[in-house]
Amino acid sequence: MSSDSTGASALYGANVFSEAVMRQRLPKNVFKALTRTISEGTELDHSIADVVATAMKDWAVEKGATHYCHWFQPLTGMTAEKHDSFISPTGDGRAIMEFSGKELIQGEPDASSFPSGGLRATFEARGYTVWDCTSPVFVKNDGTNITMFIPSAFCSYKAHALDKKTPLLRSMDALSNEALRVLRSMGSKSAKRVVATLGGEQEYFLVDEKFVTKRMDLVLTGRTLFGMPSPKGQEMEDQYFGTLHERVGSFMNEVNTELWKLGISAKTQHNEVAPGQYEIAPIFSSVNVSTDHNQLTMETLKDVAVRHGFVCLLHEKPFAGVNGSGKHNNWSMTTDTGVNLLDPGTTPQSNSVFLVFLCAVIRAVDKYAELLRATVATHGNDHRLGANEAPPAIVSIFLGDQLTDVLEKIACGDESACEPGEEIRLGTSTLPPLPKDATDRNRTSPFAFTGNKFEFRMVGSSQSTAGPNFVLNTIVAESLSEIADELEKSGDVNVAAQSIVKRIATEHERVIYNGDNYTAEWEAEAEKRGLPNLKNAVASLEVLSRKEIVDVFEKHKVLSADELEARKEVLLEQYSLGINIEARAALQIAKRQILPAAMTYIGRLAETVDEVKGLGVSCAVATEALTEAARLADELGAGIKALEAAAAKACGIGEVIEKAASYRDEVKPAMDVVRAAADGLEAIIDAEIWPLPTYAEMLFLR
Numbered sequence: 001m002s003s004d005s006t007g008a009s010a011l012y013g014a015n016v017f018s019e020a021v022m023r024q025r026l027p028k029n030v031f032k033a034l035t036r037t038i039s040e041g042t043e044l045d046h047s048i049a050d051v052v053a054t055a056m057k058d059w060a061v062e063k064g065a066t067h068y069c070h071w072f073q074p075l076t077g078m079t080a081e082k083h084d085s086f087i088s089p090t091g092d093g094r095a096i097m098e099f100s101g102k103e104l105i106q107g108e109p110d111a112s113s114f115p116s117g118g119l120r121a122t123f124e125a126r127g128y129t130v131w132d133c134t135s136p137v138f139v140k141n142d143g144t145n146i147t148m149f150i151p152s153a154f155c156s157y158k159a160h161a162l163d164k165k166t167p168l169l170r171s172m173d174a175l176s177n178e179a180l181r182v183l184r185s186m187g188s189k190s191a192k193r194v195v196a197t198l199g200g201e202q203e204y205f206l207v208d209e210k211f212v213t214k215r216m217d218l219v220l221t222g223r224t225l226f227g228m229p230s231p232k233g234q235e236m237e238d239q240y241f242g243t244l245h246e247r248v249g250s251f252m253n254e255v256n257t258e259l260w261k262l263g264i265s266a267k268t269q270h271n272e273v274a275p276g277q278y279e280i281a282p283i284f285s286s287v288n289v290s291t292d293h294n295q296l297t298m299e300t301l302k303d304v305a306v307r308h309g310f311v312c313l314l315h316e317k318p319f320a321g322v323n324g325s326g327k328h329n330n331w332s333m334t335t336d337t338g339v340n341l342l343d344p345g346t347t348p349q350s351n352s353v354f355l356v357f358l359c360a361v362i363r364a365v366d367k368y369a370e371l372l373r374a375t376v377a378t379h380g381n382d383h384r385l386g387a388n389e390a391p392p393a394i395v396s397i398f399l400g401d402q403l404t405d406v407l408e409k410i411a412c413g414d415e416s417a418c419e420p421g422e423e424i425r426l427g428t429s430t431l432p433p434l435p436k437d438a439t440d441r442n443r444t445s446p447f448a449f450t451g452n453k454f455e456f457r458m459v460g461s462s463q464s465t466a467g468p469n470f471v472l473n474t475i476v477a478e479s480l481s482e483i484a485d486e487l488e489k490s491g492d493v494n495v496a497a498q499s500i501v502k503r504i505a506t507e508h509e510r511v512i513y514n515g516d517n518y519t520a521e522w523e524a525e526a527e528k529r530g531l532p533n534l535k536n537a538v539a540s541l542e543v544l545s546r547k548e549i550v551d552v553f554e555k556h557k558v559l560s561a562d563e564l565e566a567r568k569e570v571l572l573e574q575y576s577l578g579i580n581i582e583a584r585a586a587l588q589i590a591k592r593q594i595l596p597a598a599m600t601y602i603g604r605l606a607e608t609v610d611e612v613k614g615l616g617v618s619c620a621v622a623t624e625a626l627t628e629a630a631r632l633a634d635e636l637g638a639g640i641k642a643l644e645a646a647a648a649k650a651c652g653i654g655e656v657i658e659k660a661a662s663y664r665d666e667v668k669p670a671m672d673v674v675r676a677a678a679d680g681l682e683a684i685i686d687a688e689i690w691p692l693p694t695y696a697e698m699l700f701l702r
Helices: 019-025 028-040 046-060 100-105 165-185 217-223 246-261 287-307 347-365 368-372 401-412 465-489 492-508 520-529 537-545 545-553 561-614 621-649 658-682 695-700
Strands: 069-072 080-085 088-090 095-097 126-133 138-142 145-156 193-202 202-209 266-271 275-281 310-313 329-335 447-449 454-458
Touching: 019 028, 019 193, 028 046, 028 126, 046 100, 046 145, 069 126, 069 202, 080 145, 088 492, 095 695, 126 165, 145 165, 145 246, 145 520, 165 193, 165 287, 165 347, 165 465, 193 287, 193 537, 202 287, 202 695, 217 561, 246 266, 266 368, 266 561, 275 287, 275 454, 287 310, 287 465, 347 368, 347 401, 347 454, 347 492, 368 465, 401 492, 465 492, 465 545, 537 545, 537 561, 545 561, 561 621
Parallel strands: 069 145
Antiparallel strands: 069 080, 088 095, 126 145, 138 145, 193 329, 202 275, 202 310, 266 275, 329 454, 447 454
16 A cells, blocks of 8 residues: 555645645745735735745746746637746856746737637737636646646736636626625624635546547547447446446546646546446535636546547537536535535524525526526537436526425415424524435436535536636626625614515525426426526527626626627637538538448449349348438438538628527538438448447447
């Protein structure tokens, strides 16, 4: 057994400029100033920047780093990095390693080549990266290249947010400000900050690299555009939590090692429901740090997979007919004194605070359900949402029987509805302490309360968690703002809180549903309740231009109207571009691989039929096979022509919403027709002729 000095605990955070490292390397006054900024959200004291930069550089160089980079998250949804060397030439032909506070705080990458939704013209290249000191600096190896990474925000010359991090940080401030107003009104004076926390579960597939290299659809789009179902899928339910394959276990071991070095608390790993599918989950941290960590987790999964001869697929639906992949977003609110505001607690006072914050979330989710749905609107997630393994497009909340019962009793205001001796009053609440597992879980719910947090299950596996969480922070901040306004004006806070909880429980009870969200009955019931059901990404993204949504972002200074409109443009453009790439890939594969295979097969069958007839023997099987193959080949040919026409039409549309709608309504259905014919051919063509690795091979061979 490894000793503690060489085990996992010694690895954890080894490549992070952590609080412990800062305490050791920074002067005491500089350490205190920097940690105060990190913990309390105060403005960074620029006078300490040079001292911090020198300490960081010395630490990184000792780790073997030769370069540093501002690591940021543009609107591509991925990360970006521009590397600069520490080396600074001297006048005598030598070089020294230097790094200044100015270089730490701000960088200047080219802003013209990143999506901006019209905020930047192509010729306007200037952009700025700004150090986010609340997310730890780290050192990372890319092959033999070792670089110090500085988590950063990214903005334009005119201070428009061009990234995912900036609105997330703004939303965290908004949530903290409004939550503190509520806490102060209810008598809690100790907390100085409220932090949104996140634990993001990450699902993914592993496929042997030798199969992926033969499938350009996987290489270019991350999902299979063709493929008939495997004879065995997930119906035996023998994959979920099953024994890890040795090769997969070795992969997971290296993933954990790399993540632990980066201070990422990878905790859970297991086989998921679909064959070839797996999950990794960390311990929660602040929503900003957790989002950075999830980006690093996705990158690490991909990098390590290659070293083990795999390809890691993060697409929401890489294989038709089996479960897709999500990213379950476990979100809560915690004070800097360690109190989880969504924990029911054990005292009447904490129960009263809990119910107010719980109702703030309920109100936010119901009032802004369409906005929340828009945060997960991508062309990849459209394949998953509403399928049998994912939440439907209808946003509802699961609370469990016990909490639902409490809210119903508060809403009815009728003491006769309470149990004998039970009185529902927030000031002297008899709400019992709720154990963490007071109720069963509901895997079909899009937004489920799970003991002391909400699990937003609609987030796609390839998405950044920044978007869903800055929206969640903002809409809850808005609910808390309205609650705080009412509490601050009240003469009796307990009476006001009682009234607020009762009103929210009554007005927003429609969004609470504890049943099976996958059934047709729920869809019909949701319609009766007036809940929105936006079934595709394009319909969802259209809501971002509504005045009430623009107003809430501007009120809390999370996004300006221009920044929000830009994001809508970028998301719609990415939807169109994604489907366009899929359509072009499908056409290339269909024309250059599948159709030629079909012609080869038909030619062989025709020769066989002629030979048999020449012998004077009837061969109905060969004749029927030839007829069926010819029919499917004709359907494939016709489908190819229709897809080419649909893609050309969509590509020629200039207006972004109309273009996206054309890809949704015309290109995607045309792709389905091509796929149906191709999959039909796969079912009958000789295995030695068929050009693509099959589902059975990709899902089951390790």
